[in-house]
Structures are given as structure tokens and as C-alpha cells.
Amino acid sequence: MPRLPAIMKTTAARLTALYLVLFTACAVVLVVYMTSLSSRMLVAQTRGTISEEVAGLAGAYRRGGLPHLVRVVEQRARQPGANLYLIADPNGRILSGNVESLEPGVIDNVGWTERPFLYRRYGERSNLLAGEGAGRSDRTPRHSALAMVFKLPNQMLVLVGRDLVEPQRFNDIVRRSMVVALAMMGIGAFLIWFFVGRRALKRIDNLSEASRRIMGGDLNGRLPVSGSGDEFDRLSENLNSMLGRIARLNEGLKQVSDNIAHDLKTPLTRLRNRAESVLGGKRSTREYREALEATIAESDQLIRTFNAILMISRLEAGKSTEATTEVNLAETVRDVVELYEPLAEDQGVVLSASIDDEAVIFGNRELIGQALSNIVDNAIKYSANANDTPQVSVGLKAEGTNVVLSVRDNGPGIPEAERERATERFVRLEESRSMPGAGLGLSLAKAVMMFHHGELLLGDGDPGLEVKMAFPRSGKSK
Amino acid sequence: MKILVIEDDREAAEYIRKAFDEAGHTADIAGDGESGYAMAEGGAYDVLVVDRMLPRRDGLSVISQLRTGGDKTPVLILSALGEVDDRVTGLRAGGDDYLTKPYAFSELLARVEALNRRGASKEVETQYKVGDLELDRLAHTVRRAGREILLQPREFRLLEYLMRHAGQVVTRTMLLENVWDYHFDPQTNVIDVHVSRLRAKIEKEFDTPVLHTVRGAGYMLKGG
Numbered sequence: 001m002p003r004l005p006a007i008m009k010t011t012a013a014r015l016t017a018l019y020l021v022l023f024t025a026c027a028v029v030l031v032v033y034m035t036s037l038s039s040r041m042l043v044a045q046t047r048g049t050i051s052e053e054v055a056g057l058a059g060a061y062r063r064g065g066l067p068h069l070v071r072v073v074e075q076r077a078r079q080p081g082a083n084l085y086l087i088a089d090p091n092g093r094i095l096s097g098n099v100e101s102l103e104p105g106v107i108d109n110v111g112w113t114e115r116p117f118l119y120r121r122y123g124e125r126s127n128l129l130a131g132e133g134a135g136r137s138d139r140t141p142r143h144s145a146l147a148m149v150f151k152l153p154n155q156m157l158v159l160v161g162r163d164l165v166e167p168q169r170f171n172d173i174v175r176r177s178m179v180v181a182l183a184m185m186g187i188g189a190f191l192i193w194f195f196v197g198r199r200a201l202k203r204i205d206n207l208s209e210a211s212r213r214i215m216g217g218d219l220n221g222r223l224p225v226s227g228s229g230d231e232f233d234r235l236s237e238n239l240n241s242m243l244g245r246i247a248r249l250n251e252g253l254k255q256v257s258d259n260i261a262h263d264l265k266t267p268l269t270r271l272r273n274r275a276e277s278v279l280g281g282k283r284s285t286r287e288y289r290e291a292l293e294a295t296i297a298e299s300d301q302l303i304r305t306f307n308a309i310l311m312i313s314r315l316e317a318g319k320s321t322e323a324t325t326e327v328n329l330a331e332t333v334r335d336v337v338e339l340y341e342p343l344a345e346d347q348g349v350v351l352s353a354s355i356d357d358e359a360v361i362f363g364n365r366e367l368i369g370q371a372l373s374n375i376v377d378n379a380i381k382y383s384a385n386a387n388d389t390p391q392v393s394v395g396l397k398a399e400g401t402n403v404v405l406s407v408r409d410n411g412p413g414i415p416e417a418e419r420e421r422a423t424e425r426f427v428r429l430e431e432s433r434s435m436p437g438a439g440l441g442l443s444l445a446k447a448v449m450m451f452h453h454g455e456l457l458l459g460d461g462d463p464g465l466e467v468k469m470a471f472p473r474s475g476k477s478k
Numbered sequence: 479m480k481i482l483v484i485e486d487d488r489e490a491a492e493y494i495r496k497a498f499d500e501a502g503h504t505a506d507i508a509g510d511g512e513s514g515y516a517m518a519e520g521g522a523y524d525v526l527v528v529d530r531m532l533p534r535r536d537g538l539s540v541i542s543q544l545r546t547g548g549d550k551t552p553v554l555i556l557s558a559l560g561e562v563d564d565r566v567t568g569l570r571a572g573g574d575d576y577l578t579k580p581y582a583f584s585e586l587l588a589r590v591e592a593l594n595r596r597g598a599s600k601e602v603e604t605q606y607k608v609g610d611l612e613l614d615r616l617a618h619t620v621r622r623a624g625r626e627i628l629l630q631p632r633e634f635r636l637l638e639y640l641m642r643h644a645g646q647v648v649t650r651t652m653l654l655e656n657v658w659d660y661h662f663d664p665q666t667n668v669i670d671v672h673v674s675r676l677r678a679k680i681e682k683e684f685d686t687p688v689l690h691t692v693r694g695a696g697y698m699l700k701g702g
Contacts, residue, residue, distance in 0.1 A: 296582070296694050300582060303582075304663055307663065309580070315657050323566055336661070338632060339658060339660075339664075339668055339672075340668055340673050342668075342671040342672055343666065346671055364660055369660050370660070370661070370662040373660075373664065373668075376489075377668075381621065
């Protein structure tokens with residue numbers, strides 16, 4: 001047996017209970033209405049029969065006087081299932097008929113008896129209705145009946161009645177069948193309760209159990225899916241994909257906080273140590289000023305890093321609140337190349353652009369511009385180590401369904417095994433440790449591409465590195 | 479210049495006030511949106527610095543109500559939210575400039591001074607003159623001491639922006655925003671390279687420097 005209080009808490013059980021109450025109420029109303037209607041009809045029918053009898057007996061009296069009437073009455077009284085007949089003298093003494101005794105007073109009222117009365121017939125055994133009047137040592141049981149009394153012209157009283165046992169039995173039958181029907185309904189409801197409710201309860205218990213486990217820290221746990229594809233399964237599947245998303249976001253968050261702890265500690269420590277060492281000895285004003293300026297520069301770099309981390313997290317969280325408009329990628333390429341051209345030239349890097357396709361996509365110009373300039377910035381930095389003349393070329397062309405922005409340099413490149421890792425936050429590959437930067441450029445570009453439903457691909461620039469920003473032409477684009 | 483700073487962070491507000499004082503300006507502080515609106519309403523200030531998130535009333539609603547009332551005092555919005563879209567909604571609400579926390583005070587000062595200048599003369603002039611350096615926007619020419627200097631289109635826009643804000647500090651991000659129309663913080667000194675190229679063109683063969691570097695802040699164009 002399941003715990004009843006718990007099963008009462010299921011929706012199925014509540015609905016079953018509600019329906020049970022409603023049906024019972026309806027059945028009770030129906031039965032009460034039906035029995036009262038039918039008993040009223042039976043009483044009316046009884047009265048009709050009695051009236052006919054009375055008319056017949058009155059006729060018999062008219063034809064043959066009292067002796068004929070008595071004969072007719074005795075003949076009729078002997079028939080099986082006969083009505084009640086009684087002839088009494090004006091004092092109420094019984095002269096003839098099949099009634100042995102009556103409730104006192106019944107015979108004195110000429111006309112219809114207002115309500116059923118008790119009587120006793122001749123020759124009836126007390127075992128027929130044992131309970132009735134048993135305590136009063138009566139020989140025969142008493143029945144309830146309806147009767148009409150009329151007075152003959154010679155002051156004799158005649159009573160014609162009819163037993164009410166039939167309508168009562170009918171009412172009894174209806175009442176009993178009602179009880180049976182209600183009992184069956186109750187049992188049925190309980191069975192529905194038991195099977196449907198318990199099943200639902202069990203599935204829900206499983207779900208609660210699984211979610212408790214997940215809350216308890218098993219973040220990789222998932223809700224059970226039975227495979228039947230019903231509403232519980234759909235709920236579980238949706239909750240599971242939600243849990244998956246939460247887990248991914250959580251993972252990202254954890255990574256960010258780990259990275260902050262690791263990588264921001266270094267510059268902060270440096271900042272602190274510089275301040276300490278300057279405070280420690282006697283310094284000239286110029287030295288103080290220089291230390292403070294260095295402190296500001298370092299703080300600015302920290303702020304920059306923080307902003308980049310925040311931006312990446314926001315983009316990765318998929319909270320697409322950034323405005324999207326039509327972006328002319330060719331224009332973005334020209335802007336960025338123009339922006340970096342003097343810097344490249346200063347470092348002896350040849351920066352060139354080749355635009356094969358005037359592509360317009362739907363996106364955020366700021367973000368794309370920032371991502372592209374991060375990549376170009378990196379490319380200029382690393383190509384400076386090239387054996388040949390350092391070269392960085394930015395290209396824009398259509399590739400299948402994509403529009404691809406590519407930045408290729410002839411620097412040392414990134415070994416294939418490390419390319420995946422290079423786009424992770426704060427990851428600075430061993431070869432680049434000596435370069436300035438916080439290692440966020442590529443991860444920001446990757447987050448920007450994610451925001452645009454595109455991809456950031458790192459490939460072989462032969463020699464050097466080729467970074468591709470692939471934007472889907474269809475989908476979000478026009 | 480009179481500045482009203484509406485900022486609920488008391489410590490930050492006090493620091494800003496002191497720094498503005500040192501830079502030769504007077505700054506008042508309002509700690510929440512309601513009192514900030516009440517103080518700004520009279521139009522007694524040259525520039526308003528408004529934090530976006532304020533108790534009792536948020537910064538954007540203060541700005542839009544001022545604008546609805548016909549107040550045209552330049553407003554710089556300070557915000558801890560740094561997305562591009564936030565900038566757009568801030569500027570749409572009636573802000574004139576937008577700065578994301580955390581920021582350097584030199585950046586705030588430069589932007590506030592630029593805003594004040596803009597409030598004084600709304601129209602963009604067609605000719606600028608700083609010392610013996612002249613720029614004609616219509617003829618697209620630059621002359622120094624009567625001699626014509628040839629500039630690339632971007633260098634021309636860079637010089638134009640610097641001349642419009644002559645005598646004021648202009649930061650690198652202000653240049654990137656106004657000359658290139660990008661709002662991010664460049665990783666390396668790309669802007670510096672552009673500025674030094676421009677400087678080479680307008681100062682070479684001349685004795686007096688006009689384009690000065692302000693350490694830790696940015697650049698300033700100033701006649702001799």
C-alpha cells in the first residue's frame with residue numbers, strides 16, 4: 001500500500017476524489033427524486049384501485065343489501081393478495097372482512113385515511129416480519145396500509161384498503177441498488193486512485209529523487225527518461241537540456257574565476273611590490289612619479305583585462321542584447337587594415353588586404369571590428385619573428401555558404417595540437433610568454449564568432465598561422 | 479566649469495569631486511536620482527555626470543526628464559554595464575557621452591571638458607585655426623604658416639577632431655571613437671602610431687610643436 005497522505009497529494013487522486021463526490025451527489029439526488037416520484041405514483045394508483053373497489057361494493061349493497069355485500073366482501077377477501085376489507089357496526093365492532101385489528105380511530109374517520117396505518121390480518125404467522133411488534137406478544141405482524149372508509153345508509157361502516165408493502169419494497173430496492181452502485185463507484189475510484197495515482201506518484205518521486213541528487217552536488221546527473229515520450233518524458237528532456245546549459249555556463253564561470261585567480265594575481269602582486277619597494281627607501285620626486293605612472297599603466301592593463309573577461313562572459317552566456325545591424329564586412333576589413341597599417345609599417349610588417357567579395361551580413365559591427373583587430377594585432381606581433389619579410393594578409397571571400405574573413409601571417413604559427421587550446425581564456429602558449437598581452441584576444445574573437453553563429457578556425461598559414469572567421473551567409477544574414 | 483556628479487557611491491563621488499577641483503573645476507555631488515534631478519533642473523551646471531544605476535530613480539530617467547523639460551546641458555553617463563547596446567540606449571535616452579566603469583579619471587576629465595566645449599558652440603565650424611596651423615573643412619586643406627600640408631583622409635579627420643578640441647586633452651579612446659567610430663579599447667598603441675605620423679607631418683620643418691603628448695592621458699593640440 002502506498003502512503004495514503006502522499007497519494008492524496010497527487011493530482012490524479014484529487015481529481016478522482018472530486019469526481020467521486022460529484023457523482024455521488026448526482027446519484028443521491030437522482031435516486032431521491034425517482035423514489036419520491038414513484039412512491040407518489042404508486043400511492044395515487046392505490047387510491048384509484050380503492051375508489052374502484054368502493055364503487056363496486058356500493059353497487060353490490062344497492063343490488064342485494066347487506067347480506068350480498070358481506071358475501072362479495074368475503075369472496076374477495078379470500079383471494080390471494082387481496083385488498084383489505086372490513087365491515088363494522090356503527091360502534092366499530094368488526095362484523096366481517098380479512099382484518100383482525102386496526103389502529104384505533106382509523107375506522108371512525110369516514111373518507112380517506114390521511115396517512116398509512118398499521119393493521120393485522122387473519123391467519124398470518126409472526127415469522128413473516130419478525131421484528132414488527134414482537135415485544136408486544138402479538139400473534140400476527142402488522143402492516144401499513146392506505147384505506148377509505150364509507151358509511152352505508154344503515155350506519156354500518158365499510159373499509160376498503162390496500163397494503164403499502166409494494167411501494168415500500170420498491171423504495172427499498174431502489175435504495176439498496178443505490179448503495180451498491182455507490183459502493184462500486186467508491187471501489188472503482190479507489191482502484192483508479194491506486195493505479196493511476198500511484199504510477200504518477202512513482203514517476204514524480206523518481207524525478208524528485210533525481211533532482212535532489214543534482215541539488216546535492218551531482219551536477220552531471222540527469223532526470224530519468226522512460227522513453228514513452230509522454231508528458232513526463234517531455235518535461236524530463238526539457239529539464240535535462242536546461243541542466244546541460246546550466247552546467248556549461250557554470251563550467252565557464254568556474255573557468256573564469258580560476259583564471260582570474262591565477263592570472264590577475266601576478267600583475268596585482270607586481271603592482272603591490274613596486275609600491276612597497278618605492279616606499280621602502282629614500283627616493284627622489286622623479287622616482288616617485290615614475291613609480292606612480294607605472295602603477296597607473298599597470299592598473300589600466302588590469303582594467304582592460306577585466307573588461308575583456310566580462311565581455312567574453314557576456315557573449316558566451318548568449319545574452320544577445322548586443323544590437324545587430326547590417327555590417328559591411330569589406331568596410332570593416334578596410335577600417336581595421338587602415339587602423340593597423342601604420343603600426344605594421346613601424347614594425348616592418350607588410351600588411352595587405354584582399355577583398356574578393358563585398359559581403360554584407362547581419363551582426364554587430366563593433367564586435368566584429370574588435371575581434372578582427374585582435375587577430376590582426378596578434379598576427380603583426382607574431383609575424384615580426386618571421387624568417388622572411390614579415391607579412392600579414394587579411395582576406396574576405398565567400399566559401400560555400402559562409403563568408404570568411406581570414407588573417408594569415410608568416411610567423412612561427414601554432415602547432416596543430418595546440419590550436420584548440422589557443423582560443424581558451426588566458427591561455428598563452430609557451431612560445432608567446434615573452435609577448436605582451438593577457439591572452440584574451442583569441443578567446444574574445446571566438447566568443448564574438450559564437451555570438452554571430454559563426455566559427456573561429458585556426459589553420460596552417462604555411463608558414464605561420466591562418467585565423468578564419470566564418471560567418472554564415474544565410475541564417476542571421478539577410 | 480561647474481559640474482554636477484550624480485553618483486551613489488560616496489567614496490567614488492568624493493574622489494571625483496576632489497579631482498575635478500584639482501583640475502580647476504567646481505563639482506557638486508548628488509547621492510540619488512531624485513536630488514540629482516532637483517539640482518540639475520535649474521540648469522546651473524555646464525556638464526552633468528550621471529551614474530546609470532542610482533537609488534530612488536535611475537540615471538536614464540533623470541536624463542530623459544531633463545531633456546523633455548528642454549534642458550540641453552551636456553550629460554556624460556557612467557555605467558558599470560559595458561555592452562554596446564547599453565551605450566546605444568544610454569545615448570538614445572539623451573546622454574552625450576558614455577563611459578564604462580572602471581575608468582581612469584583622466585579619461586573622465588577629458589571627456590567632460592570636451593562636452594563642455596561642445597555645449598558652448600553647437601555648430602561645427604568650417605575653419606579651425608590653432609596658432610599658425612589652419613584647417614579648412616570645405617576646401618579640405620591644411621596649412622601651417624601659409625604652407626600647405628598634404629594629409630591622408632584619416633589624418634585629416636584626426637587633425638580636425640584635435641583642432642575642434644584644441645587646448646583640451648583628447649584620450650586615445652576618444653580618438654578611436656570619434657575618428658574611426660569604434661568603441662573598443664585597442665590592445666596596442668595603434669592610435670599613438672597614427673598620431674605620431676600626423677605629428678611628423680605638421681611639425682616637421684617647423685620649429686614649434688603643436689601636438690603635445692599628455693602623459694598617462696592622451697594628446698593636446700595647442701598653439702605656441
